[in-house]
Amino acid sequence: MLKKRIVGVITVKKGWAVQSIGYQRYLPLGRPETIAENLDRWGVDEILIQSIDRSTANQGPDYDLIYRLASRGLNTPLVYGGGIKTREHATAVISKGADRILVDASFYDHPEEIRRMASVLGAQAVIASVPLLFTNSGIALWDYRTQRSRGWPSACAGLLTDSIVSEILVIDKSHEGTPASFDISFLETPFLRGSSLIAFGGINKPCQIKDILDMPDVTAVAIGNFLNYREHAVQELKHSLPKGSIREPYYELLHS
Amino acid sequence: MITVGIVDYGAGNHASVTHALRQLGYKVRFGCSADVLDMVDVIVLPGVGAYPSAMEGMESRGLVKYLRKQAAQNRPMLGICLGMQLLATEGYELGHTPGLDIIPGKVTPLRSPRWHIGWNSIEHKGRDPLLVESDREIFYFNHSFIFDAPEDYVVAVSHHGLQFNSIVRRGKVAGVQFHPEKSQLAGNRMLKNIIESLYYA
Numbered sequence: 001m002l003k004k005r006i007v008g009v010i011t012v013k014k015g016w017a018v019q020s021i022g023y024q025r026y027l028p029l030g031r032p033e034t035i036a037e038n039l040d041r042w043g044v045d046e047i048l049i050q051s052i053d054r055s056t057a058n059q060g061p062d063y064d065l066i067y068r069l070a071s072r073g074l075n076t077p078l079v080y081g082g083g084i085k086t087r088e089h090a091t092a093v094i095s096k097g098a099d100r101i102l103v104d105a106s107f108y109d110h111p112e113e114i115r116r117m118a119s120v121l122g123a124q125a126v127i128a129s130v131p132l133l134f135t136n137s138g139i140a141l142w143d144y145r146t147q148r149s150r151g152w153p154s155a156c157a158g159l160l161t162d163s164i165v166s167e168i169l170v171i172d173k174s175h176e177g178t179p180a181s182f183d184i185s186f187l188e189t190p191f192l193r194g195s196s197l198i199a200f201g202g203i204n205k206p207c208q209i210k211d212i213l214d215m216p217d218v219t220a221v222a223i224g225n226f227l228n229y230r231e232h233a234v235q236e237l238k239h240s241l242p243k244g245s246i247r248e249p250y251y252e253l254l255h256s
Numbered sequence: 257m258i259t260v261g262i263v264d265y266g267a268g269n270h271a272s273v274t275h276a277l278r279q280l281g282y283k284v285r286f287g288c289s290a291d292v293l294d295m296v297d298v299i300v301l302p303g304v305g306a307y308p309s310a311m312e313g314m315e316s317r318g319l320v321k322y323l324r325k326q327a328a329q330n331r332p333m334l335g336i337c338l339g340m341q342l343l344a345t346e347g348y349e350l351g352h353t354p355g356l357d358i359i360p361g362k363v364t365p366l367r368s369p370r371w372h373i374g375w376n377s378i379e380h381k382g383r384d385p386l387l388v389e390s391d392r393e394i395f396y397f398n399h400s401f402i403f404d405a406p407e408d409y410v411v412a413v414s415h416h417g418l419q420f421n422s423i424v425r426r427g428k429v430a431g432v433q434f435h436p437e438k439s440q441l442a443g444n445r446m447l448k449n450i451i452e453s454l455y456y457a
Contacts, residue, residue, distance in 0.1 A: 001376065001377070001415065002372065002374050002375070002376045002397075002416050003374055003375045003376065003394065004374070005374050005375065040440075043440060045374065045375060045396075046374075067271075070271040070272060070275060071275070072275075073275040073276065073278070073279045074272075074275075075276065075279075075437070075438060075439070075440045075441075075443060075444065076438060076440060077396050077398070077435070077438045078272075078438075091267065091305075094267075094268070094269055094304050094305070095267070095268065095269070095270065095271065096271055097269065097271035097272055097275075098269075099269055099272065099304060099398060099435070099438060100398065118306075119306055119309070119350065120267070120305055120306055120309050121304060121305050121306065122304070122305055122306045122338070122349075122399070122400060122401075123371075123400060124371050124372075124373055124398050124399055124400045125304055125305075125398070163370055163400075166370075166371045166373060166400070167371075167373065196369075196371065196373075219373065219374065220374070247375045247394055250440060250441065252440075252441065
């Protein structure tokens, strides 16, 4: 049986891993590759790197970071997001060591380019980032470039119905970095219905994670800051979740 | 020391595979020319991508004829994920594309669910030594197409909505649908067992 995943998220700003609070305030954590090595050693199911300043600065993907991560010989699947605008960016990110890509701004601005990426990489390698928040008029999309909310672009709907992206990273923008605060209603957003969803933002408690993983469209839970507070955080978390739907905790030292 | 040659066909996650193989103690070379690949002990086709563009990359580098010839000469070869699917007779991703035709079979889409992404177990069919230690172990999959091969070539299966082939083998050529290089301890063990059993077979 396919297991649901615990994804470790590393948020990177100016090349450094940071603790993010609502994508508004940032505290330095250290080198991304060191944190990735810890997550790899603790047996997280997937590692997601989000380089949050690459698109706004029009810098393209952080190839140097991907190369440094790949050089560490991580044995955990790696997803990279940040600055990916073209098919050429996407293929280079994969060839330098990522297994999948996370697209953000280009998902909304250039859906045709996302189709080109999927035609080369396969849709299973493409994840879309969808940061959501509540406004007076209901659920809206957060545009981190303008720092404003916006409606759901109609062009994106086709990318979901045509299976151009395989999974959606649903981000609770307002609660990101705040413990046990993820708003589960985002996972029932009408325009996401039927898509495979990864929940992220304000998720850390086992009972909360269990409730989210029990939702049929949810394939994974992504956790950022909360996995960095103590050693073996991934194994501890997995021990506290019901067996069966997730991969059991993995201990490198016990097996080697 | 066994030398592994990773085939460069312009796509794929060769960096990840290279690092995993080096960690296991193998010497690794990377290239698309006979000069490089003739000198290695085991040929590896990595893979992340779509079938037609991968075959186009193979064709444009003269690898289709070369790899068929190597398989006919019984040289050890391992395909990973898309690399496994390229070993098939034909693929149906974004239309029909002839494959390397090294292991009979066709590559067809998963229907429902459309993706198979994440960690899943494999189930050993028979007594292939490739799998002595890995039966029922869990590996990382990331694909939306499957390799439909005659039973004689099926070494292991997995389940996701339907049963599909997760390892195929014909002589000294094997393919795995999952990513052993990204499957932590279980993957490293499997990768080492496959490389060495193909090499010493």
